[in-house]
Amino acid sequence: MPDSAPLSKGEAVINTAIAAIFDGVRQLVKAELQAAKGDGDPWVSQEDSPLGRREHCKLARIGAFPAWKVGKRWLVRRSELDTYIEAHGAKPKPPEAVPADDPNEPTADAVLHELGLERVGGRR
Known part of the structure; x- marks a missing residue:
């Protein structure tokens, strides 16, 4: 296999920049993972x-x-x-309070009876 040609100055700068970015991302990910392990701050x-x-x-x-x-x-x-x-x-x-039934509250049937009406079908 032939030797690869030497890198031009521009290619060397790009490779150096890519390596620096890769190293920075690696350090950030490592720090985040370490912080997440011992993290007592719940979601x-x-x-x-x-x-x-x-x-x-x-x-x-x-x-x-x-x-x-x-x-x-x-x-x-x-x-x-x-x-x-x-x-x-x-x-x-x-608070999610459920209203209590008032024993003094008239029932639906009592109200209908007072009005001279009668319940037809439905639940009792």
């Missing part, structure tokens, strides 16, 4: 967000904090979310 999706599902998605979409869309979920680092809440405040998530 928060809209289902677990203290902002509520709609607000979380809206803020992630407009870039209010760093967020990544994975499928139908917007993932945010908990520390980023906490920083945003400290800076801007958060509307607390409303």
